[in-house]
Each structure stands twice: as C-alpha cells, then as structure tokens.
Amino acid sequence: MSPQDYEFLCKLLKERSGLVLAPDKQYLVESRLLPVARKAGCDTLEALVRKLKAPGSEPLKVEVTEAMTINESFFFRDKIPYDRFRDTVIPDMMQKRAVQRKLRIWSAACSTGQEPYSLAMMLDGFSTLAGWQFDIIATDISNDVLDKARSGSYSQFEVQRGLPISMLMQHFEQVGDQWRLSAKIRKMVQFRQLNLLTDFSILGQFDAVFCRNVLIYFDQPTKVDVLTRIRQRLAPDGYFVLGAAETVVGVGDLFSPVPDKRGLYCPTVKREAAPKLALVSASGGQRVA
Amino acid sequence: MKRCLIIDDSSVIRKVARRILEGFGFAITEASDGRQALDACMKEMPDAILLDWNMPVMDGYEFLRALRAMPGGDRPKVVFCTTENDLAHIARAMHAGADEYIMKPFDKEIVEAKFQEVGLI
Numbered sequence: 001m002s003p004q005d006y007e008f009l010c011k012l013l014k015e016r017s018g019l020v021l022a023p024d025k026q027y028l029v030e031s032r033l034l035p036v037a038r039k040a041g042c043d044t045l046e047a048l049v050r051k052l053k054a055p056g057s058e059p060l061k062v063e064v065t066e067a068m069t070i071n072e073s074f075f076f077r078d079k080i081p082y083d084r085f086r087d088t089v090i091p092d093m094m095q096k097r098a099v100q101r102k103l104r105i106w107s108a109a110c111s112t113g114q115e116p117y118s119l120a121m122m123l124d125g126f127s128t129l130a131g132w133q134f135d136i137i138a139t140d141i142s143n144d145v146l147d148k149a150r151s152g153s154y155s156q157f158e159v160q161r162g163l164p165i166s167m168l169m170q171h172f173e174q175v176g177d178q179w180r181l182s183a184k185i186r187k188m189v190q191f192r193q194l195n196l197l198t199d200f201s202i203l204g205q206f207d208a209v210f211c212r213n214v215l216i217y218f219d220q221p222t223k224v225d226v227l228t229r230i231r232q233r234l235a236p237d238g239y240f241v242l243g244a245a246e247t248v249v250g251v252g253d254l255f256s257p258v259p260d261k262r263g264l265y266c267p268t269v270k271r272e273a274a275p276k277l278a279l280v281s282a283s284g285g286q287r288v289a
Numbered sequence: 290m291k292r293c294l295i296i297d298d299s300s301v302i303r304k305v306a307r308r309i310l311e312g313f314g315f316a317i318t319e320a321s322d323g324r325q326a327l328d329a330c331m332k333e334m335p336d337a338i339l340l341d342w343n344m345p346v347m348d349g350y351e352f353l354r355a356l357r358a359m360p361g362g363d364r365p366k367v368v369f370c371t372t373e374n375d376l377a378h379i380a381r382a383m384h385a386g387a388d389e390y391i392m393k394p395f396d397k398e399i400v401e402a403k404f405q406e407v408g409l410i
C-alpha cells in the first residue's frame with residue numbers, strides 16, 4: 001500500500017469513527033480491509049481506495065469503518081467496575097431514585113452486548129428492585145456487533161471468560177453449540193446504532209454511563225469532546241465508569257473520582273457560590289482558624 | 290504458596306493445566322483418577338482442585354462427593370474441568386459442592402477467569 005493510500009484510509013477512519021492509527025499499523029489495516037476489498041470486487045487495497053474515492057461509495061465507507069473496529073469484550077470485564085455497580089451505584093441510586101423507581105443506564109460502546117447484559121443480570125439479582133423500571137440503552141457504531149448482541153447468543157468460549165457459572169445456569173439456555181441468554185434478560189436491554197462522534201442528546205439523561213475501552217482509540221480532542229457530551233447526558237448525581245486502563249487525566253474537570261472507589265467517577269459539581277463565600281468570610285474576618 | 294491438585298486421566302491435559310497454574314504461582318500435585326486424588330488429599334489438603342469428570346477407577350463426581358465428606362474436605366475450592374458441557378451435568382456438579390465449572394477446551398484466560406471468580410487468584 002502506498003503511503004498516500006494509507007494516509008487516505010487513516011483520514012477516513014479518523015473522520016468516521018475517531019479511530020487514530022499509528023503509522024506502523026499498516027499490517028492491521030491490510031489484514032482487516034483485504035476481505036472487505038475482495039467482497040467489493042477489488043483485488044488490492046489500491047483498488048479499494050480508488051473505489052472509496054468514487055461517487056456512491058457511502059456503503060463501502062461504512063463497511064470499511066466497521067471492519068476496523070476492535071470489538072473484544074467479555075462478561076463482567078475486569079470485575080471491579082461491576083462490583084462497584086452492585087455495591088455502590090445500585091444501593092445509592094435506589095435511595096436517590098426511590099420516588100421515581102426508575103433507573104436509566106447507558107452502555108456507550110457495547111460491542112457484542114456482554115457489558116449491558118452483565119449489568120442487566122446484576123440488576124435482575126436485586127430482589128429489592130422488584131417493580132422498578134430499568135432502561136438499559138446499549139449503543140455501538142457497528143451494526144455487525146449489534147446484530148450479534150441482539151441475538152444474545154454466545155459461544156462456549158465467550159460464556160467462560162468472566163461469567164460465573166451460577167449466572168450461566170440461571171440466565172442461559174443451550175442451543176446447539178451456542179449459549180443463549182434468557183428472553184427476560186435480553187428484553188432488559190435496548191440496542192441502538194450510534195456513533196459517539198455524532199450528537200446523542202436525544203438519548204436523554206442517565207443515572208449511570210459505562211464508556212469502556214473505546215476512548216482509547218481516539219485522540220485527545222475527540223476524547224474531550226465525547227466526554228463533555230457524555231457529561232451532559234449524566235444526571236448530576238449519577239455515576240460514570242471507564243475501562244480499567246483509562247483515566248480522566250487531562251480532560252479537564254468533567255468528572256471526579258469517587259473517593260475509595262477506584263474506577264468510579266461522578267460528574268464534577270461546580271460550586272459557583274463558593275469563591276464568593278470565601279471572599280466574604282475572608283474580608284469579614286470571621287474565620288475561627 | 291497455594292497448592293493445586295490437578296486431577297485428569299490425560300497426561301497431556303495435566304501438563305497444559307500445570308503450566309498454566311504454575312504461571313499463576315501454584316505448587317502443583319497431579320493425580321490421574323479420583324482414588325489417587327483422595328489419597329493425595331488425605332496426605333495433604335490442597336487449596337485448589339482442578340477436576341476432570343470422566344476417569345477410570347473413580348470419576349470426578351464420585352471424588353467430589355467423597356472429598357466433601359472428608360474432614361477438612363470442605364476447604365479446597367474445586368473447579369470442574371470437563372468435556373461434559375450440558376446444564377444437567379453442570380447443575381449436578383454444583384449441587385455436589387463444586388465452586389466453578391470449566392467446559393473443555395480451555396485456555397489460560399478461562400482458567401484465570403474461573404480461578405479469579407472463586408478468589409484463588
């Protein structure tokens with residue numbers, strides 16, 4: 001592939017999904033896009049790029065973008081965020097939403113569904129939440145992964161990474177060599193195609209947002225932009241969860257870590273009255289200390 | 290160092306499992322059937338047991354029931370590791386006192402996830 005073609009593809013991917021590729025990722029692009037090229041009747045990536053530049057290439061661009069996404073996911077990935085969800089987020093939100101009896105949760109890059117379904121299984125385990133309404137909205141840019149997510153079917157390999165056997169017994173049935181989630185859990189999650197680079201204010205407000213292992217592929221300005229808009233979708237008393245290797249360092253003061261709850265964040269509340277008060281008390285000389 | 294007893298009639302599986310579990314810092318003992326395994330447990334109760342189902346002499350299910358009836362036999366965490374991959378077998382094993390269940394084939398990630406699940410790693 002010529003440097004020009006590689007540059008063209010990088011630019012396309014960055015615009016479309018936010019994906020930033022290092023200059024040494026040519027092999028990755030080749031291995032992922034050659035099958036797309038062949039399917040489109042192109043022998044080489046050069047031919048594919050030519051086709052992408054021609055008019056009417058929109059569907060092909062979508063396919064190229066989806067083919068480059070990294071979709072790895074597991075049930076209860078990294079465990080700790082889910083423990084936090086069970087031990088901190090749910091009990092706290094049960095008090096804060098005691099009147100509404102409704103929880104809205106967003107899995108913002110849900111891939112093949114393990115993340116929102118893990119949350120659904122956890123919520124289902126709370127007998128004290130009986131009668132509550134749950135909106136679990138799960139979104140991803142890729143239609144392929146959403147199709148699989150909606151089916152709720154997983155391979156034997158997939159149900160063994162992170163899913164406790166008790167949950168497998170309780171919520172899955174065996175269909176051929178696949179394991180299928182019960183209709184009850186599947187119905188708790190609504191899947192929707194959504195590109196995080198586009199406006200998502202239509203989704204409404206959430207009590208908890210999981211945005212895990214997707215921002216790592218973006219550059220800093222894109223990350224800040226997405227996080228700023230996620231912050232607007234989060235209730236002021238809600239919770240935010242990132243991937244295990246991700247932090248909010250360098251994105252301003254949008255989110256603050258919850259003390260003693262590693263991996264859990266809450267929206268930073270700006271106390272606009274605070275400096276004024278401080279000024280008054282300073283000039284008034286009323287400080288005890 | 291935590292001790293893990295690997296029980297499987299296939300020496301190949303035992304070798305693979307040993308390599309994985311040694312990587313997680315376990316000291317390994319091996320047994321090729323349930324009878325041998327019970328003898329090993331009588332000598333020294335391990336912290337963890339990776340247990341095949343179908344074996345000659347005494348199978349994994351019988352071993353588990355005998356183990357749980359032994360003095361101190363409630364202590365080891367038992368993770369089944371078998372080609373039996375239907376819900377009926379899984380339910381039977383769990384009722385007999387297994388802590389987790391691996392369906393073969395397995396890899397390092399699966400063993401790690403399951404051992405983490407029961408608090409061994």
Ligand SMILES: C[S@@+](CC[C@H](N)C(=O)[O-])C[C@H]1O[C@@H](n2cnc3c(N)ncnc32)[C@H](O)[C@@H]1O
Pocket residue numbers: 016017018019069070071072073074077108109110111112115139140141142145194195196197211212213214243
């Ligand atoms: C590695 S998976 C993470 C899945 C899950 N959150 C987890 O942590 O296991 C990343 C997902 O982000 C999706 N993705 C990438 N760029 C996106 C974008 N711009 N908008 C929405 N989803 C995107 C990919 O399609 C992929 O399914």
